[in-house]
Amino acid sequence: MSDEVTVFAPASVGNVAVGFDSLGLALEAPGDRVTARRVDEPGVRLERVTGDQGRLPRATGENSASVAARAVVARLGGSAGLVLTLDKGLPLASGLGSSGASAVAGAVAADRVLGTCLAPEALLACAMEGERAACGSAHADNVAPSLLGGLVLVRGQLGPGPPEAIRLPVPAGLTVAVARPHLEILTGESRSILPRTVPLDRAVAWSADLAALVVALFRSDLALVGRSIVDRVAEPVRLPRIRGGAAAVNAAREAGALAASLSGSGPSLFALCADRDTARRVVRAMTSALHRNGVESDHYLSTADAPGARVVEPRSGTDSTRGG
Amino acid sequence: MSDEVTVFAPASVGNVAVGFDSLGLALEAPGDRVTARRVDEPGVRLERVTGDQGRLPRATGENSASVAARAVVARLGGSAGLVLTLDKGLPLASGLGSSGASAVAGAVAADRVLGTCLAPEALLACAMEGERAACGSAHADNVAPSLLGGLVLVRGQLGPGPPEAIRLPVPAGLTVAVARPHLEILTGESRSILPRTVPLDRAVAWSADLAALVVALFRSDLALVGRSIVDRVAEPVRLPRIRGGAAAVNAAREAGALAASLSGSGPSLFALCADRDTARRVVRAMTSALHRNGVESDHYLSTADAPGARVVEPRSGTDSTRGG
Numbered sequence: 001m002s003d004e005v006t007v008f009a010p011a012s013v014g015n016v017a018v019g020f021d022s023l024g025l026a027l028e029a030p031g032d033r034v035t036a037r038r039v040d041e042p043g044v045r046l047e048r049v050t051g052d053q054g055r056l057p058r059a060t061g062e063n064s065a066s067v068a069a070r071a072v073v074a075r076l077g078g079s080a081g082l083v084l085t086l087d088k089g090l091p092l093a094s095g096l097g098s099s100g101a102s103a104v105a106g107a108v109a110a111d112r113v114l115g116t117c118l119a120p121e122a123l124l125a126c127a128m129e130g131e132r133a134a135c136g137s138a139h140a141d142n143v144a145p146s147l148l149g150g151l152v153l154v155r156g157q158l159g160p161g162p163p164e165a166i167r168l169p170v171p172a173g174l175t176v177a178v179a180r181p182h183l184e185i186l187t188g189e190s191r192s193i194l195p196r197t198v199p200l201d202r203a204v205a206w207s208a209d210l211a212a213l214v215v216a217l218f219r220s221d222l223a224l225v226g227r228s229i230v231d232r233v234a235e236p237v238r239l240p241r242i243r244g245g246a247a248a249v250n251a252a253r254e255a256g257a258l259a260a261s262l263s264g265s266g267p268s269l270f271a272l273c274a275d276r277d278t279a280r281r282v283v284r285a286m287t288s289a290l291h292r293n294g295v296e297s298d299h300y301l302s303t304a305d306a307p308g309a310r311v312v313e314p315r316s317g318t319d320s321t322r323g324g
Numbered sequence: 325m326s327d328e329v330t331v332f333a334p335a336s337v338g339n340v341a342v343g344f345d346s347l348g349l350a351l352e353a354p355g356d357r358v359t360a361r362r363v364d365e366p367g368v369r370l371e372r373v374t375g376d377q378g379r380l381p382r383a384t385g386e387n388s389a390s391v392a393a394r395a396v397v398a399r400l401g402g403s404a405g406l407v408l409t410l411d412k413g414l415p416l417a418s419g420l421g422s423s424g425a426s427a428v429a430g431a432v433a434a435d436r437v438l439g440t441c442l443a444p445e446a447l448l449a450c451a452m453e454g455e456r457a458a459c460g461s462a463h464a465d466n467v468a469p470s471l472l473g474g475l476v477l478v479r480g481q482l483g484p485g486p487p488e489a490i491r492l493p494v495p496a497g498l499t500v501a502v503a504r505p506h507l508e509i510l511t512g513e514s515r516s517i518l519p520r521t522v523p524l525d526r527a528v529a530w531s532a533d534l535a536a537l538v539v540a541l542f543r544s545d546l547a548l549v550g551r552s553i554v555d556r557v558a559e560p561v562r563l564p565r566i567r568g569g570a571a572a573v574n575a576a577r578e579a580g581a582l583a584a585s586l587s588g589s590g591p592s593l594f595a596l597c598a599d600r601d602t603a604r605r606v607v608r609a610m611t612s613a614l615h616r617n618g619v620e621s622d623h624y625l626s627t628a629d630a631p632g633a634r635v636v637e638p639r640s641g642t643d644s645t646r647g648g
Contacts, residue, residue: 002485019531019535020524020527020531020534021526021528022526022528022529022531022532022535023532023535152455153532153535153539154532155529155532155533155535155536155551156529156532156533156551157525157528157529157532158525158526158528158529158556160378161551163328164536164551166536166539168539194524195524196523196524197521197522197523197524198521198522198523198524198527199520199521199522200344200518200519200520200521200522200557201345201482202482202523203344203479203530203531203557204344204346204481204482205346205479205480205481205482206527206531207343207344207346207527207530207531207534207535208343208346208347208430208477208478208479208481208534209479209480210481210531210532210534210535211343211346211347211477211479211531211534211537211538212477212479212488212533212537213535214476214535214538215492215538215542216492218364218538218539218542227479227480227485228479231525232482233524305595
């Protein structure tokens with residue numbers, strides 16, 4: 001056990017269109033890093049934040065990384081002392097689970113440097129406390145994949161028990177393309193425009209589509225993956241607010257994506273593709289469509305089965321929080 | 325090919341609590357029988373209905389069996405002549421998919437006697453026309469399992485394409501216990517008390533639970549089957565209207581059921597159990613609880629993987645509409 005560990009936690013695509021607030025997938029990159037160092041003085045202290053151009057809160061009780069690390073220490077009785085640094089590799093307010101990645105990196109770094117090896121459910125709960133500090137409300141569709149990797153379904157978020165994260169099977173080759181327009185959307189604002197209720201027949205269709213997606217994943221039925229990824233809730237109100245967004249989503253579909261929509265609350269857009277070659281073509285089509293609408297963007301390609309948070313310093317071949 | 329065939333279509337449990345309007349399962353029994361006889365005179369005619377104490381409509385255009393058979397003939401150009409008889413084995417207005425079973429039996433009988441062997445999707449669409457004639461609205465959560473057998477998820481009921489029925493894997497031994505109180509509930513009335521919209525957070529939890537149930541079925545994870553079968557929509561408003569209903573559902577859970585709730589719109593109640601022995605114990609607990617509340621009942625036990633509609637006359641070892 002080292003006195004200092006650095007943990008990488010990846011970006012994630014929340015919602016995945018059909019799993020509003022309950023489904024998300026991890027990306028290979030980008031991601032955030034949190035370094036945790038044990039010190040004699042009790043308590044958790046956030047020492048430094050880099051890569052955010054000074055925009056994130058520095059107060060230990062307000063930054064999602066340190067709030068999550070504090071939650072880990074609190075579970076252990078609260079007497080340990082930790083100093084944290086957060087290196088933001090993720091763009092803020094991009095719809096790629098930035099606060100969630102920081103929270104996960106903070107929780108896992110604290111857990112690893114203290115050698116406690118909390119269960120994934122406990123780490124998830126701690127990371128959600130960080131997410132709540134950053135966003136006001138905590139949904140697990142970003143923190144769960146950032147923690148566990150892969151494509152993750154979260155049930156039980158209304159209780160009575162703790163939320164339950166379930167890794168779903170991912171068909172071989174399934175690749176996610178992400179275009180990130182150089183626009184910013186605040187999650188809170190983006191949430192306020194959502195309908196508060198869903199018509200019953202639409203909720204029926206939504207739940208059946210999410211269930212059908214699970215069938216499609218277990219059976220590696222890519223056509224059904226495509227048919228079942230439909231967003232009946234957020235996309236209709238959120239996509240029109242992103243300049244070039246609808247054009248990019250249409251371009252992705254025309255270029256062969258199985259499905260395309262907003263990543264989280266946007267402005268990033270994701271597309272699921274049968275293989276990496278298609279994903280390359282799709283992401284070019286998306287960025288071109290954005291460009292034609294006067295919006296510059298960058299992009300990421302990732303397997304849909306990317307690993308979750310892990311210790312990157314000190315190096316080890318085995319550490320992983322990948323769960324069942 | 326015979327000039328006359330008789331088809332049996334089984335009762336079904338609609339909704340299965342967590343899959344409102346999209347999930348259902350077939351029972352081994354009871355069920356309805358439709359006999360279709362080819363005649364020279366074009367058109368479909370409903371000649372006789374038995375077992376319903378004279379309560380179902382006799383007009384060919386109003387009975388779900390003959391409406392569904394007509395839909396089959398219409399698909400073939402409409403020149404065939406058929407005379408039908410319907411033997412109701414299913415109690416009416418019991419929440420066991422009575423009109424759906426008649427519709428399925430009518431559609432399959434017409435298809436088989438004409439030797440057309442329509443695809444399951446086409447038969448489903450025809451049966452849904454029968455269901456619509458009987459109920460005013462058509463949902464596939466009864467007709468799909470009655471047609472295909474087993475536990476069936478239906479997606480795409482809001483379009484744009486036709487509804488898609490997906491048979492789910494059923495863990496070995498999974499058994500359904502049904503208690504049918506001697507009370508009647510009209511589906512239309514029972515539907516009017518449902519909320520027209522669902523709060524967003526509840527729709528999130530609902531969709532995640534239905535998706536988690538699919539995971540549980542693929543993994544034969546019976547504990548997760550139990551946790552994920554939660555009704556956040558219909559049970560809260562429908563169960564209190566059934567005398568002894570809440571007591572019976574609680575008794576089922578205490579007797580070891582994985583889950584228990586209303587079958588369709590009730591008054592029948594179902595419980596899913598890990599094996600047949602448990603199901604026997606559970607159904608006794610349910611009927612006793614109803615009895616203590618002054619409600620008599622009868623009951624059924626069935627594998628959760630019961631076969632769907634099939635030709636019973638002329639006898640053949642092979643006919644089945646079981647689909648993928």
